[in-house]
Structures are given as C-alpha cells and as structure tokens.
Amino acid sequence: MNTAGELQIYNSLSGQKERFTPIHANRVGLYVCGPTLYSEPHMGNMRTFINFDMVYRYLLKLGYEVKYVRNITDAGHITNSAGEAVDSIGKAARLEQVQSLEIVYKYNVKFQELQRIYNMLPPSIEPTATGHIQEQIEIIEQILKNGFAYVVNGSVYFDVKAYSQQYNYGILSGRKIDELEEETRELNAQEEKRFFADFALWKKANADDMQIWRSPWGDGNPGWHIECTAMSTKYLGQTFDIHGGGMDLKFPHHEDEIAQSCGAMGCNPANVWMHANMLNVNGQKMSKSLGNFFLPKEIVEGSTSVFTKSYTPNVLRFFMMQAHYRSTLDFTQTALDAAEKGFTRLSDALQLLDKVPTAGQSSFYVNDLIASFYSAMNDDFNAPILVANLFEAVKRLNLINDGKDNITADDLALLKTEMHSFTYDVLGILPTGVQNNDSKLAPVMDLVLELRQLSRENKDWTTSDKIRDQLTAAGIVVKDGKDGVTWSAQ
RNA sequence: GACAAGAUGGCCGAAGGGUGAAGGCAUCGGAUUGCAAAUCCGGUUUUUAUGAGUUCGAAUCUCAUUCUUGUCUCCA
Structure with missing residues (x-):
C-alpha cells in the first residue's frame, strides 16, 4: 500500500471530509444502492455506478480487501405521494404482458451487459430483494418489538414520532419533521398512517399485485427501504464502512435506512455515507419524465436523439472521470468531443511508454509525479485532479520522445506500472491502440x-x-x- | 414553502484564506513537416454571479441579493 498521504472521504453525514479508517484493518465493507429493474438503466443511472466502481477500484488499489455489495431491486415499490398503490415493477410487467420476475430478468441481463460494456468490476455480490424477504420480515419484527413500528390492517408502518423520542430522524438529510408537518399535511391523506412522515415497512397486498409474499401480518410485500437494511446487515454486518448511492436517494431512502437500522439494532448502518451527484443534460437532471434521457448503449451506438455521433465507452468513462463524483455533470456534445480528443492524447501517450528511449539519468522527479496520482485520489477520490496529473505525465512522455527530457529505465518502468494502474485499474479505462x-x-x-x-x-x-x-x-x-x-x- | 447543493475563462471542469486560480478542449504565434496530422515551445481568455463585510491577505469565511439545480415518500 502506498503511503503518499491518507485517504480522505467526504461524509454526507457530517458534511465534511474525514480521514477514512475502516472498522477492521485492511478490510472495507461497501454497500451501494443498485438499480430498480423495471426498465433499462439510463446514462444517469450509470454515472452513479461508474463512480462507485471507481471508488471500489481505488480501494482495491490501496490494498484493501473490499466486500462490495450492490443490491438489485426486484420487488415493487409500494406507494406514491397520493397514497395510491403503485407497484412499478408490476405495472411495467402488465404493460408488456409478462410476469414481473420475467421483466426483472430481462432488464438484469441488459444491466449485466452494460456493466461489461462500461468495464465495471462485478461487485462481490448482487443480492436481490426478492431473495431476502425472510430477512426483511425479521428486521420488521425487530423494529416492532422495539416499539418503533405499528401494524394497521395488514400493513406495518415505521413510527417516526416514537423513533424521534430516542433518535434523530433527519440526521442525514437535515430535515426537521416538526417543520415539515404543516406544509405536507394536505398531501398525505393516508388514513392508515399515524403521522405523515411514517413510511411503510410492509404493505398489505392488493388484489392486482403481481408479487405477494406471506408474512406474520398477512399477504403483502415489503416497503422500499427495508431491503437495503436487510441485505446490508446480512452481508456486511450491522455497521459497516461505506454506504453509497445517488444524491436523490438521500431522502427518504437513506434517511429511512438509518432509521430502520437504529430502530431494529440500535446502530447506524454505515460510518461513511457517500452520495454521487446527478448527470444533467442541458442543465437538467436526466430523467424519463423530462424525455432528456438516453440509454448507455445508444450513445455507444450513436443512436441517441441528443447527439449526432457515437462515443466509445472509454471516452464516456474518461469524460465522467474529468468531473468530481460530488459535482453535477453536464452532458453536451461539445464537452464529449473535447473529452474524446483529450482521451486520444492520453492513450497515445500510454503507447509511448513502450517506445520511449531511456537515459542514464532522469531529468525530472518521477516519484513526485507518481505521488501526485495518489494524493489526488486520496483527496476524496478526486479523479479530475488525477487526470490532470496524468496529463502532466503525458507531457513528459512526449518530451522524452522528442529528446527534450530524459528518463532512466527504472523510472520508466515505474512510471509505466503506475500510469497503467491508475488509468486502467483505477479509472477503469480499457487499454486501446x-x-x-x-x-x-x-x-x-x-x-x-x-x-x-x-x-x-x-x-x-x-x-x-x-x-x-x-x-x-x-x-x-x-x-x-x-x-x-x-x-x-x- | 421547507431542506440541500451550486453559480469559476469561448466550452467542460479543478482548487476552496496566502504571491502568478489545475487539466482537457478551443484559439493564436513559432519549431518540425512536401503539405497535413501528431508532437514540442510560447501566448491569449476568468475584477472566480452581484453587493457589502471579516482579514495583513478571500474564488475560498460571513451577510444580503439574483439565478440555477436537486429532494420533499417513483428516482442513481
């Protein structure tokens, strides 16, 4: 492991960068909220997964043994704001006249293909919500036993008011439930809930639900948030190192995960919460309802309605790595074209590593250059700075090639190892040329x-x-x- | 409305109290070249949204204003 500084991570829970110390030395537990497979993931979804793939890769690079869990949501989400039953997976299935697990399977195949195309390392495990119904039920039972939930008419709700007596609901999102109450009261006319902020842990089955499971409270299906609590606990323990996900999951999803863990087990699930920012198109979040989305495969094939040409997965990944994971990133054609040219420059220079002449002495400090790669990534995974520093190395290689700089064979070997490692292993670029x-x-x-x-x-x-x-x-x-x-x- | 994050050159984006504000792209001049491309050298462009304040010193902290985006029980 390199000792060029220590890894600092921005923790959404504290709002600042913190020195990263794993619970168990040299081992890291990483949980990332994965896709809901009722449709094909779009480019915005992919950005989050690619960013956490980069995080995973750098943790591995540092020598950590990482257990990376990313769930697959294949059980329907339960309610919408109007209190109307919405099973998004079941709904999509009915539209396409297939069974719900069939549609999940279909989109999972596509998602796995996208992972390959975009060179994402497979997580240690990708557990499914439907495969962990029993675990979810057990956690709900525990929350009930602890007095932080109540049963109404075959459904179970989390009791936010009771929870707030002992814990801070809103610790992650900064929301204060007593302030929220008046404004939102009218919108939430759900008679079953005691309090507007209560959320479903288990929802009684509707006649037309496609997915129904048995439970101590009758037939039904689990609430949206409980699956992550069940699976992260099962695979990583009650408290683990890093929990990641998209910025839009901060509230309510992650807030409720914290509440569920505290409510069931009396502890926060994760020490560090990381949130990746959104991908924008012309200044707006990419989303289906706005119609400004495109599929990760379309952009590689050049068949989007947004761009007039195609880009390789490498260029797209490189483009995303030029922005910090906590910043929003605007997808525009001019920006992608710029990234494409920059990427060519980088990959051309990587070829030079095998061709450049060596000398008896190096005319610059190779070790300092390499240390700058580490310090960039140690600063909250600052990939854009890493890229900038890689371009410093590109410049050196070009100069050496022109006979204007010198490098020893040993230094060149070292530089080659680290440049390859940071470009291919950390940034996840596939070798070209x-x-x-x-x-x-x-x-x-x-x-x-x-x-x-x-x-x-x-x-x-x-x-x-x-x-x-x-x-x-x-x-x-x-x-x-x-x-x-x-x-x-x- | 509440909560959160932002506003940096022609474009994309870093930095986040300490002289000259990364890097890529673009652009201009030179070197090289049969001409290009690639490469090299050098230059250009930001009073860091606006207005105050704190400080020896602010893009960076504080306040106000304007605007943008996200979330508020579907969301990566």
Missing part, C-alpha cells in the same frame, strides 16, 4: 504504407495524400514521425 497487432490488418497496412512511402519518395504527393485521406476516412490514422510511419485504427 493494440490494433497495430491485428494479425490480418497489419500486413495489409504494411503494404499500403510501403506504397505510400514510395510515392512520397517520388514526390507524388497526390497519390500519397490520397492514400492517407482514404485511410483516415476508413478510421485509420497515419502519423508521420521522425523514426517512420505509425498508424492506429479506431
């Missing part, structure tokens, strides 16, 4: 470039330029360097 080794294309390119070289020697610029232009049009970029011609395919 290996097409030069393409067994079928390479001999053809050798021939074509030889012919071009002949015309160049004969000063037949028309022919040589035609070859170059045609290759460019075919997506193959030819570079005339000092020591010969190189090419790369996109």
